[in-house]
Amino acid sequence: MPFGIDAEGVYPIAPTPFLPDGAIDWDSAKRLFGWYREIGSTGVTILGALGEAPKLDHAESVKVIETCVAAVEGLPVVVGVSAPGFAAMRALARTAMERGAAGVMIAPLNTLRTDDQIVGYYAQAVEAIGRDVPFVIQDYPLLTSVVMTPGVIRRIVMDNPSCVMLKHEDWPGLEKITTLRGWLRDGSLRKISILTANGGLFLDFEMERGADGSNTGYAFPEMLIDVVRLAKAGRRDEAHDLFDAHLPLLRYEQQMGVGLAVRKYVLMRRGVLAHDAQRKPGAAMSATARAEVDYLLVRLARFDKRAAALKTA
C-alpha cells in the first residue's frame, strides 16, 4: 500500500524508546518499528508529539528516521515536522525525504486564530518544505488550541496538491468526518485519506462515518487494525465488541501528559520495549497508576488474549 491519497488501515504513532539514562534505546526502536509491520500496520508515523520529538536533537531525529525506514521494510513512514519556525521544519522535512520517508505531518502553530491565518500558515509551510513533499494535516485542537472548520480543511487541501491526508483528531469530530465525506462525494473536495486519532476514543463510529483508518498510539495497535478491518467488512457488532473490550484501557491511555507513560508501560509489559523510560522532562507513573493499568490489562485479557501472559513490570 503506497502512501498517498488512497492510504488506509492503521499508521501507529510511534513513541521513541529510551534507556533509563536518557539515551535512545535503538534495540527497542528496531523491535518496535519491525513489530508494527509484523502485526499488519499499513504505515508508521514517527516524531510526533507522542514521540518526544522536541527532546531529540537533529542528529538523533535523523537516526530515528533511518532506523524506522530500515525496520519497516517498505512500509511508508510519515515524519512529524511541526516546528515553531519554517527553517527547522524545512530542514527536517528535506532530510526525512532524503532518508526515505514517504511524507511529513504538520500541525498548525498554536497561536493561529482566524481561518485565513490557518490557511496561510499551511501555504507558507508548503512553500518551506517544498511542493514535492506529501504532507498530512494534523487537526488536533485539544493539543494546539487551533480550531479548523471543515471549510478550512477544504481550502488547505484544494490549495495544496501535496496534501494527501488528514489526521483527524478533533473532538467532537464525528460530524466533521461526515461533512468531509459528503464533500468528497459531491466533488467539492478532492480525494484525500482520512485517518483518525485522539487516542482512538471514537474509532468505532469514525470508521462508520467514513474514515479510512486509524493514526494513533494506543498500545494495542492490533485492536485498531482489527476494528478497521471489521468495520470495512461491515461486521459492525464484532468491531464494537472488540473496541468496547479495549475501551477502559484506551480511555486510561487518553490522558494528556500521562498517556505517553501509560503507553510505554504497556508496551514494556508486552515485551516490545525494554524500558518505559522517557527522556527528561517527562511525567512518571505512580505505583498506584501502574497497578491500575495492571488491573485493566488483567480485565482485558478475559476478552483479548493478546493482553494475557505479559511480562512482569
Add this chain to the structure above:
Amino acid sequence: MPFGIDAEGVYPIAPTPFLPDGAIDWDSAKRLFGWYREIGSTGVTILGALGEAPKLDHAESVKVIETCVAAVEGLPVVVGVSAPGFAAMRALARTAMERGAAGVMIAPLNTLRTDDQIVGYYAQAVEAIGRDVPFVIQDYPLLTSVVMTPGVIRRIVMDNPSCVMLKHEDWPGLEKITTLRGWLRDGSLRKISILTANGGLFLDFEMERGADGSNTGYAFPEMLIDVVRLAKAGRRDEAHDLFDAHLPLLRYEQQMGVGLAVRKYVLMRRGVLAHDAQRKPGAAMSATARAEVDYLLVRLARFDKRAAALKTA
C-alpha cells in the same frame, strides 16, 4: 444526608428541560428532579453549564430553583452561580439560598492565570455571595482554561470556611485526588467533600483514589450511584463490570457541546423528559448521531436492563 463537608454519593448535574418552542418544560422538570430523588441520589446540582443557565433569565432561574427544591423533597440542591460579574453572582446566590438551596457552585473566570489570581477570585466571590453561603469549587480546566494545582485548591479551602466541596473534573485528575486525600490524612487540608465529574469518564478509579462520589450529568445516574456504592463496599470487580458496560455510551456523551443533546435524547428515550429540545442556540443531533446512540443503548441493554424497553424516539 445533609449537604456539607461530609457529602457523598451522587449529585446528578441536571439539564433544564425545554418544550420545542423554547419555553421551560415544567412538567418534565418536576419529573426529572423527583426521579433523581427516587433513584437514590443524595443531592442535585442545577443551573450549571449543562443546565443551559446562561439562556435563562433571572425569573426563570429562580423558578427552576423553587421547582427543584420542592421536587426533591429534602435533598440538598446546589445551584451554579458562576457569572462574569459578582453582582449577578451575588444576586443569584442570595436568592437561591432564600428559596431553599443548600449551597452554590462557582467556577473560576476563564481569564484567570496565576495561582494568586485564582485564590483572589474565590476570596472576592465569597465576599460577594456572603460567608454564610456554602460553596463548591468547580475545577474543570477543559471548560474554563483555568488550571488549579492541588496547592491552589488547598489555599481556597483553608482561606474560606464556607467551602464545603470540590467538584473535581480535571483531566488527568487521578493523582490530584490522591494528593488531596494525602493532605486530608496528614492534616494539612481540612475536610471537604470531593465529588468527581468530567462526564464520569474515570469514576471507576476516582472512587478507588478516594473520591466521595459523583457529580456529573450522565443520563444513567443509577449507574453512577451503583458504582459509587459498589466501590465503597469494596466490590471492585462488580463496580468495574458495570462501569465498563456503560463506558461506550458514557464516552459518547462526553463530547463538548454535543454531549448535552445526547443526554437529553437519552433522558427522553428513558421517559424522564418529554422532549430533547434545547433553547436556542443549541447543538442538534444529526439523524446519524441519534442512530448511533440508539445502537449504543441496544448494546447496553444486554448488560443493564435499565437500558431496555425504552420509548421510541
Add this chain to the structure above:
Amino acid sequence: MPFGIDAEGVYPIAPTPFLPDGAIDWDSAKRLFGWYREIGSTGVTILGALGEAPKLDHAESVKVIETCVAAVEGLPVVVGVSAPGFAAMRALARTAMERGAAGVMIAPLNTLRTDDQIVGYYAQAVEAIGRDVPFVIQDYPLLTSVVMTPGVIRRIVMDNPSCVMLKHEDWPGLEKITTLRGWLRDGSLRKISILTANGGLFLDFEMERGADGSNTGYAFPEMLIDVVRLAKAGRRDEAHDLFDAHLPLLRYEQQMGVGLAVRKYVLMRRGVLAHDAQRKPGAAMSATARAEVDYLLVRLARFDKRAAALKTA
C-alpha cells in the same frame, strides 16, 4: 446627529462613578454625562467593560441608562450588553431601548475561534435582542482573544441590517481600517460607521485611514474631539501636535486593568467625578502611580490649558 450608519465624532466610553462605600455616585454620574454633551461629544457609550458593568445588578444598570439618557439631552446613548448568555443580553438590550437608548454594543464571547463561530454568534445575538435594535460590533482582541478578519466583519455587517457601527480596537489595526474603507468605496461592504478605540493610542493615524471618529475612554475627551475635528478639516500637523502632547498620559491610561483607576483619578482631579472609587473588586493606584499621573498632568498643562489648575487629589 442621529445614531446610525452615519455616526461620527466622539462617543466617550463612560466609567460608572462610585462613592467610597461602593454605592453608585448619582450626582457624579449626572455631571459626567452632562459634561460629555457640553464638551461636544456626539454620543455616549455606557456599561462597557470600562463601566464596571459586571459589578452592577440589573436595577442599577437600568438606572444608569435612565440617568444617562436624561443627562445627555438628546445625544444618542449606546449601551454595552455583552453577556455570557443571550437571556441576559436580550433582557438588558430590550430594557435599554425602552428607556431611550439609541443602540447596543456587543463583544464576541471569548471562547469563539473560527470565522463561522464568530459570524454565527452575532446572528444568534441579533436574534436574541431583536432585529430592530441597532448594534455596534466591538472588535477588541486584546480583551476578548477573538480575532476578526475584515472578511468576518463584512459577513456580520452584510448578514445583519441592524449593524450600524464598528467599534474598532484591533491592534495593530490601521490596515484593517484601510481594507474596510476600500470595501466601502468599491461597494462590497455597505456603509457603517467606524469609530476607533484601544484607548486612542492610534487615533491620529486612524482618522487619516478613514475612521469616522473615536469611541474610547481617555480622560480628556476634548482632545479626542479636537483631533477628530482637526483631522477631518485636513489640519494634519495641528491634529498631531495636540495628539502628541497627550500621548504620554494617554499611553499611561492604556494599561489593562490599571487604566480605569487612572481615568477615574484624572476625572476626579478635573472635577468631573467626586471620587475615583471603584466598586470591589478593583485595582487601586499606588501613591507612586498617582504621583506619576500628577507629573504627566503638569507636563501636559504646558501644551493644553485644560490640564492646568486641576483640583488637588
Add this chain to the structure above:
Amino acid sequence: MPFGIDAEGVYPIAPTPFLPDGAIDWDSAKRLFGWYREIGSTGVTILGALGEAPKLDHAESVKVIETCVAAVEGLPVVVGVSAPGFAAMRALARTAMERGAAGVMIAPLNTLRTDDQIVGYYAQAVEAIGRDVPFVIQDYPLLTSVVMTPGVIRRIVMDNPSCVMLKHEDWPGLEKITTLRGWLRDGSLRKISILTANGGLFLDFEMERGADGSNTGYAFPEMLIDVVRLAKAGRRDEAHDLFDAHLPLLRYEQQMGVGLAVRKYVLMRRGVLAHDAQRKPGAAMSATARAEVDYLLVRLARFDKRAAALKTA
C-alpha cells in the same frame, strides 16, 4: 561592563538583516552590531523573537552569534534560545557559549499555566542548558500568554543561581518593578539586573521605579541610552522631554507583527541596514504605512537631530 547581575544600560534587541532574496545580509549585520557598540550600548541581545530566529537554520544562527561577538568587540552578547524542546535549547545555548556569548535568554513555553509549571519549566531549562550558563528570564505575557507573578520570578531567581537578569516586559508592569525592588532592598530577593522592554513604552517611568536599563528594539537605541543615563543622573524632565519626543514613533513601532517591519524600515532609512527585508513569512509595510513613518520621522527631527537627514527610502 561585564554581563551579570550588575548589568545596566541598554542592550538593544537586534533584528537579523536580510537581503531581498532572503539570504542573511552579513554586511549589514556587521554594521548593525558594530553600531550598537559605537553609540554606547552596554550589550546586545540577538536571536530573540524580533530577530526572526525561528526562520534561521542552526548553521545560520551560529554564524549570527559569531558575527555579533566579533563585531561588538567585547560587549556582552546575549542569545535567545527559547525553543519548544530542551534539545534544541541546549544545543543552541552550548554553542552560543562556545562561540563567546555572555549568556542566553529564555521565555516560558506558551502552554504553561500554573506557578509551579512555570517554576518547573525554568528548572528543567537550566538543567538542559547547564548550570554554568548565565540566563535571562523573558517575562512577556503579551507574546507568550504566560503570566508570572513577582513571587514566581523570585522563586526562579532563588532556585537558579545562574539567573542573572530579568527582561521585564509585562504590561502593566510598573508595580511589578516596585515590588521586586522592594524585595531586593529587604533581602528577600537576591540581586539581579532588571532591564525593561515591551518596545520601551514605559521606559521613562520604569527607570524611576528602579529598572537598571533597557533591553528592547526601538530603532533609535540612542534615545534609550540617553533616557537611561538622564534618569540615573536624576535629570527627570530632560529624560521625559526626550522620551516624549520619541513616543509617537516608538508607539508606532510597538505593534505586534508589524513592528519589526517598521524597525527595519527606520534602520534602513538611518543607513544602518541596507534593506528592510524580512525572510518569509513576514509582514510587509504598505505604502501608506511607510509614509506614516516618514511623517513621524520628520516630526521627530524637529526635536532630535538624529532623525534628520535620513536616506530616502
